[in-house]
Amino acid sequence: MKCPYCGYDDTQVKDSRPTEDNTAIRRRRVCSGCGGRFTTFERIQLRELSVIKRTGRKVPFDRDKLMRSVQVSLRKRPVEDDKVERMVSGIVRQLESAGDAEVPAEHIGNLVMEGLKGLDEIAYIRFASVYKNFKETKDFSDMLHQLSNERPLDEDLED
Structure with missing residues (x-):
């Protein structure tokens, strides 16, 4: 594995352990050249997935891009990293086990x-505002109204 700091080709694994949800192996590595430490993850990939964009263009599925978009929505929210990892891993497993090698971007967005x-209603609204391309404040109020109508009555009484 190439060192991300100096580019040296010889790195050593110092520690390996499964992630909490047992969907990946976490490896701590040390570079023999510069001594830098970094972490890698090894995951099972059932099949190569392609995303069909709204324009019809096909691009390779990128788990890291999915994770980044989720993390942007969750910025400064009190959600544990392992819950986010489990959610993203669950989405990837659903996509890989669905049987289709080509997945519409809309389906991924809905998942x-x-x-x-x-996980977090504020992050949900943040993601929805970008994903559904909100144009005005009414779009936010409509989403909030929809969310509050979906809650069970006893939740509203606790607030």
């Missing part, structure tokens, strides 16, 4: 929204 709704 993310569903996952975020269960």
